[in-house]
Amino acid sequence: MKEKELRRSLAVLPIGTVMKLTDLSARQIRYYEEQALITPERNAGNRRMFSLNDIDRLLEIKDFLADGINMAGIKEIYARQKQRAEQKQADLAKPLTDRDVRRILHDEFLNLGGLQSDKGPNYPAR
DNA sequence: TTTCTCACA
DNA sequence: TGTGAGAA
Incomplete structure:
Protein backbone atom coordinates (compact mmCIF):
# COMPACT_ATOMS: atom_id res chain seq x y z
CA MET A 1 0.00 0.00 0.00
CA ASP A 67 24.52 20.22 13.86
CA GLY A 68 27.25 22.20 12.17
CA ILE A 69 27.26 20.36 8.86
CA ASN A 70 27.70 22.52 5.78
CA MET A 71 26.18 22.36 2.29
CA ALA A 72 28.98 20.19 0.98
CA GLY A 73 28.50 17.84 3.89
CA ILE A 74 24.77 17.60 3.39
CA LYS A 75 25.25 16.96 -0.29
CA GLU A 76 27.59 14.13 0.55
CA ILE A 77 25.17 12.68 3.03
CA TYR A 78 22.47 12.54 0.37
CA ALA A 79 24.94 11.29 -2.20
CA ARG A 80 25.84 8.43 0.12
CA GLN A 81 22.20 7.88 0.90
CA LYS A 82 21.68 7.41 -2.80
CA GLN A 83 24.65 5.13 -3.07
CA ARG A 84 23.31 3.07 -0.21
CA ALA A 85 19.99 2.71 -1.95
CA GLU A 86 21.79 1.42 -4.99
CA GLN A 87 24.12 -0.72 -2.93
CA LYS A 88 21.15 -2.20 -1.17
CA GLN A 89 20.03 -3.66 -4.45
CA ALA A 90 23.41 -5.27 -5.07
CA ASP A 91 23.50 -6.49 -1.49
CA LEU A 92 20.27 -8.29 -2.04
CA ALA A 93 22.18 -10.70 -4.22
CA LYS A 94 25.38 -10.57 -2.21
CA PRO A 95 24.81 -10.07 1.52
CA LEU A 96 27.53 -8.29 3.49
CA THR A 97 29.75 -10.25 5.84
CA ASP A 98 30.06 -9.15 9.44
CA ARG A 99 33.53 -7.89 8.65
CA ASP A 100 32.16 -5.68 5.84
CA VAL A 101 29.56 -4.19 8.12
CA ARG A 102 32.16 -3.29 10.70
CA ARG A 103 34.38 -1.64 8.14
CA ILE A 104 31.44 0.38 6.77
CA LEU A 105 30.35 1.58 10.20
CA HIS A 106 33.93 2.50 10.97
CA ASP A 107 34.18 4.63 7.82
CA GLU A 108 30.82 6.24 8.52
CA PHE A 109 31.97 7.58 11.85
CA LEU A 110 35.24 8.89 10.51
CA ASN A 111 33.54 10.66 7.63
CA LEU A 112 30.79 12.17 9.72
CA GLY A 113 33.49 13.80 11.79
CA GLY A 114 35.05 15.21 8.67
CA LEU A 115 31.76 16.78 7.68
CA GLN A 116 31.63 18.99 10.72
CA SER A 117 32.10 22.54 9.48
CA ASP A 118 35.14 24.28 10.94
CA LYS A 119 33.46 26.98 12.96
CA GLY A 120 30.97 28.81 10.87
CA PRO A 121 27.89 30.90 11.55
CA ASN A 122 26.58 27.82 13.34
CA TYR A 123 29.16 28.04 16.07
CA PRO A 124 28.00 30.75 18.48
CA ALA A 125 30.88 32.34 20.29
CA ARG A 126 29.36 31.28 23.58
C1' DT B 1 -0.97 39.57 -3.24
C1' DT B 2 2.48 36.25 -3.94
C1' DT B 3 6.33 34.48 -6.17
C1' DC B 4 10.03 34.72 -9.72
C1' DT B 5 14.76 36.07 -11.30
C1' DC B 6 18.62 38.91 -11.02
C1' DA B 7 22.05 41.67 -8.94
C1' DC B 8 24.66 44.07 -5.12
C1' DA B 9 26.89 49.86 -1.15
C1' DT C 1 21.98 35.10 3.20
C1' DG C 2 19.45 39.51 3.09
C1' DT C 3 17.24 42.84 0.25
C1' DG C 4 15.19 45.58 -3.40
C1' DA C 5 13.73 46.03 -8.34
C1' DG C 6 10.69 44.94 -12.07
C1' DA C 7 7.65 41.53 -14.13
C1' DA C 8 3.93 38.03 -14.20
Whole structure:
Protein backbone atom coordinates (compact mmCIF):
# COMPACT_ATOMS: atom_id res chain seq x y z
CA MET A 1 0.00 0.00 0.00
CA LYS A 2 2.12 2.87 -1.23
CA GLU A 3 -0.82 5.18 -1.73
CA LYS A 4 0.54 7.38 1.04
CA GLU A 5 3.93 7.73 -0.59
CA LEU A 6 2.30 8.99 -3.74
CA ARG A 7 0.33 11.58 -1.83
CA ARG A 8 3.41 12.65 0.12
CA SER A 9 5.10 13.23 -3.20
CA LEU A 10 2.30 15.37 -4.56
CA ALA A 11 3.61 18.90 -4.95
CA VAL A 12 0.79 21.12 -3.75
CA LEU A 13 2.39 23.62 -1.39
CA PRO A 14 3.43 27.11 -2.49
CA ILE A 15 6.70 28.47 -1.10
CA GLY A 16 4.82 30.72 1.29
CA THR A 17 3.35 27.73 3.12
CA VAL A 18 6.69 25.98 3.14
CA MET A 19 8.27 29.03 4.72
CA LYS A 20 5.87 28.86 7.64
CA LEU A 21 6.13 25.10 7.97
CA THR A 22 9.92 24.99 7.93
CA ASP A 23 10.71 28.39 9.36
CA LEU A 24 13.11 28.98 6.49
CA SER A 25 13.28 32.10 4.30
CA ALA A 26 12.26 31.93 0.66
CA ARG A 27 15.86 32.82 -0.09
CA GLN A 28 17.14 29.78 1.76
CA ILE A 29 14.58 27.45 0.25
CA ARG A 30 15.49 28.59 -3.26
CA TYR A 31 19.17 28.34 -2.45
CA TYR A 32 18.79 24.76 -1.26
CA GLU A 33 17.04 24.00 -4.50
CA GLU A 34 20.02 25.43 -6.37
CA GLN A 35 22.22 23.10 -4.38
CA ALA A 36 20.01 20.24 -5.57
CA LEU A 37 19.08 19.39 -1.98
CA ILE A 38 15.42 19.52 -2.97
CA THR A 39 13.66 19.40 -6.34
CA PRO A 40 10.26 21.10 -6.14
CA GLU A 41 8.03 20.95 -9.19
CA ARG A 42 7.03 24.00 -11.17
CA ASN A 43 3.48 24.93 -11.92
CA ALA A 44 1.55 27.68 -13.62
CA GLY A 45 3.53 30.86 -13.69
CA ASN A 46 6.85 29.11 -13.02
CA ARG A 47 5.95 28.85 -9.36
CA ARG A 48 7.57 26.25 -7.12
CA MET A 49 5.20 23.65 -5.69
CA PHE A 50 6.47 21.53 -2.81
CA SER A 51 5.37 18.12 -1.55
CA LEU A 52 5.23 16.83 2.02
CA ASN A 53 8.42 14.95 1.26
CA ASP A 54 10.08 18.24 0.41
CA ILE A 55 8.98 19.58 3.78
CA ASP A 56 10.58 16.67 5.60
CA ARG A 57 13.67 17.10 3.50
CA LEU A 58 13.90 20.79 4.38
CA LEU A 59 13.43 20.08 8.09
CA GLU A 60 16.12 17.44 7.84
CA ILE A 61 18.47 19.90 6.17
CA LYS A 62 17.74 22.36 8.95
CA ASP A 63 18.79 19.78 11.51
CA PHE A 64 22.01 19.01 9.67
CA LEU A 65 22.84 22.69 9.53
CA ALA A 66 22.06 23.05 13.21
CA ASP A 67 24.52 20.22 13.86
CA GLY A 68 27.25 22.20 12.17
CA ILE A 69 27.26 20.36 8.86
CA ASN A 70 27.70 22.52 5.78
CA MET A 71 26.18 22.36 2.29
CA ALA A 72 28.98 20.19 0.98
CA GLY A 73 28.50 17.84 3.89
CA ILE A 74 24.77 17.60 3.39
CA LYS A 75 25.25 16.96 -0.29
CA GLU A 76 27.59 14.13 0.55
CA ILE A 77 25.17 12.68 3.03
CA TYR A 78 22.47 12.54 0.37
CA ALA A 79 24.94 11.29 -2.20
CA ARG A 80 25.84 8.43 0.12
CA GLN A 81 22.20 7.88 0.90
CA LYS A 82 21.68 7.41 -2.80
CA GLN A 83 24.65 5.13 -3.07
CA ARG A 84 23.31 3.07 -0.21
CA ALA A 85 19.99 2.71 -1.95
CA GLU A 86 21.79 1.42 -4.99
CA GLN A 87 24.12 -0.72 -2.93
CA LYS A 88 21.15 -2.20 -1.17
CA GLN A 89 20.03 -3.66 -4.45
CA ALA A 90 23.41 -5.27 -5.07
CA ASP A 91 23.50 -6.49 -1.49
CA LEU A 92 20.27 -8.29 -2.04
CA ALA A 93 22.18 -10.70 -4.22
CA LYS A 94 25.38 -10.57 -2.21
CA PRO A 95 24.81 -10.07 1.52
CA LEU A 96 27.53 -8.29 3.49
CA THR A 97 29.75 -10.25 5.84
CA ASP A 98 30.06 -9.15 9.44
CA ARG A 99 33.53 -7.89 8.65
CA ASP A 100 32.16 -5.68 5.84
CA VAL A 101 29.56 -4.19 8.12
CA ARG A 102 32.16 -3.29 10.70
CA ARG A 103 34.38 -1.64 8.14
CA ILE A 104 31.44 0.38 6.77
CA LEU A 105 30.35 1.58 10.20
CA HIS A 106 33.93 2.50 10.97
CA ASP A 107 34.18 4.63 7.82
CA GLU A 108 30.82 6.24 8.52
CA PHE A 109 31.97 7.58 11.85
CA LEU A 110 35.24 8.89 10.51
CA ASN A 111 33.54 10.66 7.63
CA LEU A 112 30.79 12.17 9.72
CA GLY A 113 33.49 13.80 11.79
CA GLY A 114 35.05 15.21 8.67
CA LEU A 115 31.76 16.78 7.68
CA GLN A 116 31.63 18.99 10.72
CA SER A 117 32.10 22.54 9.48
CA ASP A 118 35.14 24.28 10.94
CA LYS A 119 33.46 26.98 12.96
CA GLY A 120 30.97 28.81 10.87
CA PRO A 121 27.89 30.90 11.55
CA ASN A 122 26.58 27.82 13.34
CA TYR A 123 29.16 28.04 16.07
CA PRO A 124 28.00 30.75 18.48
CA ALA A 125 30.88 32.34 20.29
CA ARG A 126 29.36 31.28 23.58
C1' DT B 1 -0.97 39.57 -3.24
C1' DT B 2 2.48 36.25 -3.94
C1' DT B 3 6.33 34.48 -6.17
C1' DC B 4 10.03 34.72 -9.72
C1' DT B 5 14.76 36.07 -11.30
C1' DC B 6 18.62 38.91 -11.02
C1' DA B 7 22.05 41.67 -8.94
C1' DC B 8 24.66 44.07 -5.12
C1' DA B 9 26.89 49.86 -1.15
C1' DT C 1 21.98 35.10 3.20
C1' DG C 2 19.45 39.51 3.09
C1' DT C 3 17.24 42.84 0.25
C1' DG C 4 15.19 45.58 -3.40
C1' DA C 5 13.73 46.03 -8.34
C1' DG C 6 10.69 44.94 -12.07
C1' DA C 7 7.65 41.53 -14.13
C1' DA C 8 3.93 38.03 -14.20
